[in-house]
Amino acid sequence: MSPDTSNGAHETYDDDIVRLFFGATVLWAVVGMLVGVIIALQLAFWPANMDVPYLTFGRLRPLHTNAVIFAFAGNAVFTGIYYSMQRLMKVRTHDLLSRIHFWGWQGIIVSAALTLPFGFTQSREYAELIWPIDIAIAVVWVVFAINFFYTIAYRKVQHLYVAIWFYMSFVLTVAVLHIVNALALPATLTRSFPLYSGMTDALVQWWYGHNAVAFFLTTPFLGLMYYFLPKAAERPVFSYRLSIIHFWALVFLYIWAGPHHLLYSGLPDWVQTVGSIFSIMLIAPSWGGMLNGLLTLRGAWDRLRTDPIIKFLVVGVSFYGMSTFEGPMMSVRSVNALSHFTNWVVGHVHSGALGWNGMISFGMLYWLAPRLWGKVHNESWVSLHFWMATIGIVLYVVSMWAGGLTEGLMWRAINADGLLAYPNFVDIVQRLAPFYWTRFFGGTLFLLGALLMAFNFILTIRDARAAGASAPVAAK
Amino acid sequence: MIAASLNPVFRAASEAHDLGWLGSVSTLLFVVAFLAWSWVAYNPRNRARWEAAGRLPLEDDSSPGGDA
Ligand code: HEM
Ligand code: HEM
Numbered sequence: 375m376s377p378d379t380s381n382g383a384h385e386t387y388d389d390d391i392v393r394l395f396f397g398a399t400v401l402w403a404v405v406g407m408l409v410g411v412i413i414a415l416q417l418a419f420w421p422a423n424m425d426v427p428y429l430t431f432g433r434l435r436p437l438h439t440n441a442v443i444f445a446f447a448g449n450a451v452f453t454g455i456y457y458s459m460q461r462l463m464k465v466r467t468h469d470l471l472s473r474i475h476f477w478g479w480q481g482i483i484v485s486a487a488l489t490l491p492f493g494f495t496q497s498r499e500y501a502e503l504i505w506p507i508d509i510a511i512a513v514v515w516v517v518f519a520i521n522f523f524y525t526i527a528y529r530k531v532q533h534l535y536v537a538i539w540f541y542m543s544f545v546l547t548v549a550v551l552h553i554v555n556a557l558a559l560p561a562t563l564t565r566s567f568p569l570y571s572g573m574t575d576a577l578v579q580w581w582y583g584h585n586a587v588a589f590f591l592t593t594p595f596l597g598l599m600y601y602f603l604p605k606a607a608e609r610p611v612f613s614y615r616l617s618i619i620h621f622w623a624l625v626f627l628y629i630w631a632g633p634h635h636l637l638y639s640g641l642p643d644w645v646q647t648v649g650s651i652f653s654i655m656l657i658a659p660s661w662g663g664m665l666n667g668l669l670t671l672r673g674a675w676d677r678l679r680t681d682p683i684i685k686f687l688v689v690g691v692s693f694y695g696m697s698t699f700e701g702p703m704m705s706v707r708s709v710n711a712l713s714h715f716t717n718w719v720v721g722h723v724h725s726g727a728l729g730w731n732g733m734i735s736f737g738m739l740y741w742l743a744p745r746l747w748g749k750v751h752n753e754s755w756v757s758l759h760f761w762m763a764t765i766g767i768v769l770y771v772v773s774m775w776a777g778g779l780t781e782g783l784m785w786r787a788i789n790a791d792g793l794l795a796y797p798n799f800v801d802i803v804q805r806l807a808p809f810y811w812t813r814f815f816g817g818t819l820f821l822l823g824a825l826l827m828a829f830n831f832i833l834t835i836r837d838a839r840a841a842g843a844s845a846p847v848a849a850k
Numbered sequence: 851m852i853a854a855s856l857n858p859v860f861r862a863a864s865e866a867h868d869l870g871w872l873g874s875v876s877t878l879l880f881v882v883a884f885l886a887w888s889w890v891a892y893n894p895r896n897r898a899r900w901e902a903a904g905r906l907p908l909e910d911d912s913s914p915g916g917d918a
Binding site: 458461462464531533535536537600601604605608609610611614615616617618619622623626 | 880884887888891892896900901902903904905906907908910
């Protein structure tokens with residue numbers, strides 16, 4: 375695999391746009407995770423908000439979630455899509471539309487980073503941004519969709535590889551979710567009233583919120599898995615037939631699972647039950663996809679010991695399996711009665727977010743770097759990053775499980791007289807301190823790993839420039 | 851079951867328009883669609899086609915140096 379980016383074969387594809395999204399992914403990974411580490415510290419040690427209103431937990435938390443989901447994970451997915459779809463379709467994406475998509479998306483991220491700390495918010499989880507930004511998102515997304523479907527329409531390969539189907543579900547569903555959930559009546563430039571109210575509002579919000587997980591953090595990443603894992607393993611996916619059943623079963627079931635966020639709420643019981651049933655059924659396509667990914671390594675398991683890229687991807691797919699086992703379990707009402715509102719949910723989120731989205735993205739970036747610039751500056755740092763990330767995730771997730779069970783059990787504990795055993799909420803919060811500190815250390819390790827990666831890539835680009843052999847670099 | 855959680859007006863409306871049949875029919879349709887698609891996917895006659903499709907990512911020119 376000798377990397378060479380000056381080859382004429384590349385000229386038909388727009389790899390500069392891939393470089394741009396690549397750079398943005400790395401930048402926002404560091405920023406978003408840094409904010410995560412800061413709010414993790416604030417939960418363990420509240421004076422860490424330094425008494426500055428803009429840096430309080432309530433304002434930084436949505437900044438964290440927006441930065442890691444829409445900026446880090448979003449840019450990672452765009453990087454992978456622009457790289458792989460041009461090659462799977464054997465046609466170049468539209469240069470101008472791609473640039474509008476790129477700069478528009480980064481502009482949205484910057485405006486999010488400015489408005490949220492200043493307290494401009496719609497207070498809808500994962501849809502906090504105020505209405506003018508919501509409109510910008512819709513416009514940029516439509517530009518991306520036109521570019522995407524234009525590329526498909528002009529493709530030179532007849533069959534749409536399964537990864538493209540997963541990307542397609544992302545492009546279409548996110549558009550619908552965003553527009554329906556964001557419908558609101560503007561009152562001023564920064565304020566608006568949602569169109570829905572009461573339980574309807576909650577249901578729309580969690581139909582959106584859940585499917586943001588499904589179609590922003592899951593299906594596009596499965597598309598990346600179906601492209602980059604075979605690439606890295608140098609063999610086709612284990613079963614293509616399974617992959618196409620996996621796709622349809624997954625997208626069909628996912629759409630209905632939202633009510634598992636609203637168990638024991640005022641939502642009609644039958645809707646809650648439908649949500650639970652679909653969530654439990656989801657384990658089948660999820661694990662089908664996971665096994666299809668893992669078994670792609672058949673006959674090449676030794677690479678798992680030697681190739682850090684394979685390590686990132688395999689651990690990523692394994693965490694996907696873990697969080698999609700955990701999720702259906704938490705959708706069972708009696709389990710949810712214990713887990714809801716506790717740190718267990720936060721543990722579940724980050725086993726998906728750090729383990730699945732993080733590791734797949736890192737593996738993909740390390741695979742791409744030599745193809746976009748040249749040999750990665752320091753190969754042993756890649757392995758070091760792998761171990762920092764893995765240990766970081768384990769510390770994060772295990773401490774949150776333990777903390778979540780602790781608080782869940784303490785909340786419901788009842789003494790012999792039938793009274794709450796721990797009537798003082800703050801007593802329970804104090805018990806969580808050691809778990810919060812452990813999570814902070816785990817998260818810091820994960821962040822340091824990402825910083826090491828960023829540094830490694832900067833040096834890689836510098837090497838490429840020094841060698842003068844590379845194509846023009848991300849700076850534009 | 852549904853009706854119990856609604857106010858009297860909605861209760862009357864929901865009893866007048868019991869949509870239970872919709873659940874049964876759509877379940878049936880989706881099960882049939884699932885079986886039909888599985889049949890297409892696993893039909894031995896399509897084997898070569900899927901195998902060729904599975905090789906698509908390995909046939910592109912992503913690494914001029916050689917892993918294609
Ligand atoms: C260094 C890495 C990270 C650290 C230290 C971190 C820390 C945190 C903290 C402290 C919270 C608030 C939890 C609470 O309210 O109790 C949080 C929430 C959240 N984080 Fe992270 N995070 C990190 C990376 C990520 C990444 C990479 C993603 C997504 C790709 C992510 C997605 C989320 C989401 C979705 C929530 C909201 C969870 C919920 O509402 O249950 N985080 N994170
Ligand atoms: C079969 C797959 C999955 C199912 C059935 C599932 C189910 C659940 C359930 C029951 C909750 C807790 C709701 C509550 O009590 O409030 C939850 C929360 C969450 N899950 Fe999953 N999960 C799955 C996979 C994933 C994956 C792969 C990710 C991330 C990549 C993820 C991200 C989240 C997030 C961000 C939340 C927190 C939402 C919030 O309260 O802010 N889930 N999930």
